[in-house]
Amino acid sequence: MKxxxxxxxxxxxxxxxGYREGKYGVAVIYHENSTCVGVYTTNKVYAAPIDITRKHLENGKASAIIVNSGNANCYTKEEGIRxxxxxxxxxxxxxxxxxxxxxxxxxGVIGRQMxxxxLKPIAEKSLANLSNSRENATRAAEAILTTDTVKKECAVxxxxxxxxxxKVAGMCKGSGMIAPNMGTMLGFITTDLNLSHEVLQESLNRSIRKSFNMVVVDGDESTNDTVLLLSTNEVEGEYDDNFQEALDYVCISxxxxxxxxxxxxDKFMQVEANGCRNLDDAIKVSKSVVSSSLVKTAxxxxxxxxxxIISAMGYSGVDFNPDNVSISIGNEEKDVVIVDRGEVTTYSRPELLEEAEEIMKEKTVIIKVNLHDGESCITAYGCDLTCEYVHINADYTT
Amino acid sequence: MKxxxxxxxxxxxxxxxGYREGKYGVAVIYHENSTCVGVYTTNKVYAAPIDITRKHLENGKASAIIVNSGNANCYTKEEGIRxxxxxxxxxxxxxxxxxxxxxxxxxGVIGRQMxxxxLKPIAEKSLANLSNSRENATRAAEAILTTDTVKKECAVxxxxxxxxxxKVAGMCKGSGMIAPNMGTMLGFITTDLNLSHEVLQESLNRSIRKSFNMVVVDGDESTNDTVLLLSTNEVEGEYDDNFQEALDYVCISxxxxxxxxxxxxDKFMQVEANGCRNLDDAIKVSKSVVSSSLVKTAxxxxxxxxxxIISAMGYSGVDFNPDNVSISIGNEEKDVVIVDRGEVTTYSRPELLEEAEEIMKEKTVIIKVNLHDGESCITAYGCDLTCEYVHINADYTT
Structure with missing residues (x-):
């Protein structure tokens, strides 16, 4: 994979x-007669654009995607649809x-009319200068940001x-899974492989389960979450697991x-749940740890x-024997085993706690837990809970 | 009720x-040959004292309760039991x-031996000076605190x-529902009404569902949560709903x-879910709102x-029509209706938003939501999410 x-x-x-003015932005992605599928928020309260897009994609086709930031167009009734x-x-x-x-x-903000x-003058500027340049890709990725601090792209x-x-290429926005008012996960992925919309849909669903659905920032679920996958159909070929691998790579990145x-x-946390009886258990355990306010503040x-960590595992709803659990804290290079099949290693080797403390100071922390109870595993992605989170969300005004 | x-x-x-020395404390509650029942954490990882107490209360009897703060005696294996x-x-x-x-x-702290x-010298001091005085009740209520800032008592x-x-009299500790490391909800309630332990157990279960189970601070569930109800059996009488009313009152307080x-x-939040199809829906909706990091930071x-608020209702898992929902923000005196059966009232009457803003500055905020879809209702209790929460839990060291 390149x-x-x-x-x-x-x-x-x-x-x-993409083009931006103050808190408002509009991005456009364009390729005529593409195959296109989507996955949307499961929130009972969902935004007008989801209604529209779901309907427009019923035939599995699209030629363009137009995205705005600054207003979520949610809880806006008929006027929102219009x-x-x-x-x-x-x-x-x-x-x-x-x-x-x-x-x-x-x-963007929900409960306000667009x-x-x-927005229209911004959209006009975006639409007037579509191209395939690096600069335009950047403009598009930046135009959809809200509280995000950096653009998010990946292509292979x-x-x-x-x-x-x-090829598979994507961009997204979202400071997590996340704030209905400002956050909202939006993802747009393109590929040139010619696949039916049924295959694209299945493939996208599969990737999303391992990627976007495994991200937790604050546990709140947006009213606007949307991920679209669009194929230009230029490359002829039959779906195989290498396509899935590429799509997974882009989505997980x-x-x-x-x-x-x-x-x-301030910090990125990855929680790997291993040795679980089934995938559902692995998801529950890893997401319980990655979501815990106490783990996040720690x-x-x-x-x-x-x-x-073990307490968050304990209330995840998964049945396991605490005396079989292993827990390590590590980074890309090493793991420090803190609990080894129910034995707390740091009682006899306090230096391990010091090592783990050093790792916890780094920007990336990988927590691995193992229930030693099966073969299923999955990874969840999250971050720490800081005062800055409170400031961003407390000082924001409707 | 007095x-x-x-x-x-x-x-x-x-x-x-009760008696305290630094971060360690011991409280004792004593009445020989009492009837006694308990309710415990559902966390798969639970502490040694829960094992012991569950066993000792199998016959529905107790003469004394001894409680320590500073160490949770959890994940401590045979040594913890000993x-x-x-x-x-x-x-x-x-x-x-x-x-x-x-x-x-x-x-207290989990994963460390007691x-x-x-603790024993502190326990000896507590045991040596048992009495029925106001001062001793205070000492007991204070000895069990950890990150709590005030003692918590109620009697009627x-x-x-x-x-x-x-009479029904209780004390508890817990800065929420809450931290395995420091928080932990413990509650001890006494009554003089002579009831069988089966009736006491049912009555306690009923009260807990409406009170302690409806409190959310950070969504984390402790390994040590325990509520015990003890009857001195001095007053002869048959259970009726006035006993339930008194027990509910004490537990909710x-x-x-x-x-x-x-x-x-910094602030207390009460979320009343009304007009729900059933109690389960009401619990889900109210707890989803009271737990939302975004509502808490707002x-x-x-x-x-x-x-x-409406977004948190939307991801609660409850099926409802967003166009039927009403939402008000208020205090003990008044309600400001912000959304009235799907209509946002503040569009035409912006002064309502200002009124709501004034209420949100107060120490107690009551949020009422109504699904207009049934008769069930319940109230959940919570608080805001502040930088101080992050400090308390980030700066704490194992």
Whole structure:
């Protein structure tokens, strides 16, 4: 797998652009007659653009995606639908494609009507200068940010088993999984491999389970979460697991970038649950640890507080024997085993606690837990809980 | 119902005491041959004293409760059981009761062995000066605190339908629902009404569902949560709903005191879910709102951010129509209706948002949500999420 460096424009035929004014931005991704599928928030309260996009993608086709930041267009009723459609129509008119082939997405404040007087001029500027350049990929990735501090992109080139080369390229926004008011996870992924929308949908679902669904910043779920996967259909080939591998790679990379940029986050935390009876247990255990306010504050304080880890495992709802559990705290290079099959190693070897403390001071901390009860494993991604998180979310005004 | 002011000693025959040295404390509650029942944490990782107490209360009887703060005696294996029993034995010897009639409870750091050299002398001082005085009730309530900033007590006198007067008195600790390392909810309630342990158990379960189980500070569940209800059996009478009312009152009061004293909390939040299809839905909706990091930080920032409230309702797992929802923000005196059956009232009446902002600055904020979909309702208790919470939990060292 080869890493590419042109963001969403890593696929040559995809054009994009983005433009920003103050807290409002509009990004456009364009490739006529693409196959396109989506995955959306499960929040009962979901935004108008989700209604529109879901409908427009029913036939598995799209030619363009238009995304705005600054307003989520959520809890806005008929007026919200009307305004979302107006954004889609603007893109359709400029690009000369049917409005039904335009997907829309929004992120920002919820419960307020979209200020089209502000957003339309921004959209017009974006639409007027679409291209396949590195600069435009950057503009698109930046235009969709809200509380994010950095743009998030990932692109790869890979080969099917028969040698056919294809690309997968993505960009996303989200400071976590995350704030309905400002955060909101939006992800846009493109590929040039010609696959049916059914195969794309299945493949996207599979990747999302391992990536975006495993990110927790504050446990809140947005009203606007949307991930779209668009294929330009230029490369002929049959789906095989190398396509899945490439898509997983892009999604997991984007997921990690979001966790690392979690609101107020100073540190990135990865929690691997191993030795679980089934995948469902592994998900529960890893997400319980990565979500725990006490584990998150311990990370902020660089405290290798394994008691909080095992307690979070204990209330995850998974049945396990505490006396079989192993817990280590580590980084990319090493693991410090703090609990070894129920035995606390630091009682007899206090130097291990000191080693773990040093690791906890680093920017990336990998916590591994093992239930020694089966073969299933999964990794969850998160970050520390800092005062900065409280500031960002307390000082924000409706 | 008459409010009494002698804490756990409001029942004349109950003796108590507490003593503290630095971060360690021991409290004792004593009444020979009492009926006694308990409710414990559902965390798979639970502390040694829970093992001991569960066993000792199998016959529904106890004569004394001995509680220590500073060490949770959790993840301590056989040595933990041995040391917990040693504490029970000390109480048994001093009070001349069988060791099986002593209940034990612990709160504090987990994963460390109990320092009996420190705790036993403190326990001896507590045991040597048991009495029914106001001062001793205070000492007992204070000895069990950890990160709590104030003692928590409530006692009432009430009458059964036939006029028989009885009392219920309680004390608890817990800065929420809450930290395995420092928090831990412990509650001890006494009554003089002679009820079988089966009736006491049912009655306690019922009260706990409405009170302690409805408190959320940080969503973490302790390894040591224990609530014991002890009857001195002095007043003869048949259980009726006035007993439940008195027990509910004491438990809800204690629960509110815990939420108000949540770690780092500056404000108390009460979330009433109304008009739900069933009680389970009401619990899910109210707890989802009270637990949301975004609602909690909005409270800290005095921001009447109803978008975060409806979003938290939306991901609660409860099926409802967002267009039927009403949301108000208020205090004991008034409610400001922000969303009225799906209509955002503040669009046409911005002064309502200002009114809500003023209320959000107060120390107590009552959020009411109504799904207009049934008759079930319940109230959850919580607090804001502040920088101080992060400090308390980040700067704590194992």
């Amino acid at each position: 890493i590419l460096d042109k963001g969403i424009c890593s696929i040559d035929s995809v054009k994009a652009n 305004k979302g459609l107006e954004m889609a129509q603007l893109a359709a008119d400029t690009l000369e494609v049917p409005v039904e082939d335009v997907a829309v997405a929004s992120t 200020p089209l007087n502000i 080139e890979h080969a099917l088993h028969d040698g056919t080369r294809f 984007l997921a990690k970038q979001m966790a690392r940029d979690g609101e107020g986050a 990370l902020a304080g660089a405290d290798p507080n394994w008691g909080r | 409010i009494l002011d002698k804490g756990i000693c409001s029942i004349d025959s109950v003796k108590a005491n 040391k917990g029993l040693e504490m029970a034995q000390l109480a048994a010897d001093t009070l001349e009761v069988p060791v099986e009639d002593v209940a034990v409870a612990s709160t 320092p009996l050299n420190i 006198e009430h009458a059964l339908h036939d006029g028989t007067r009885f 204690l629960a509110k005191q815990m939420a108000r004293d949540g770690e780092g909390a 409270l800290a920032g005095a921001d009447p951010n109803w978008g975060r």
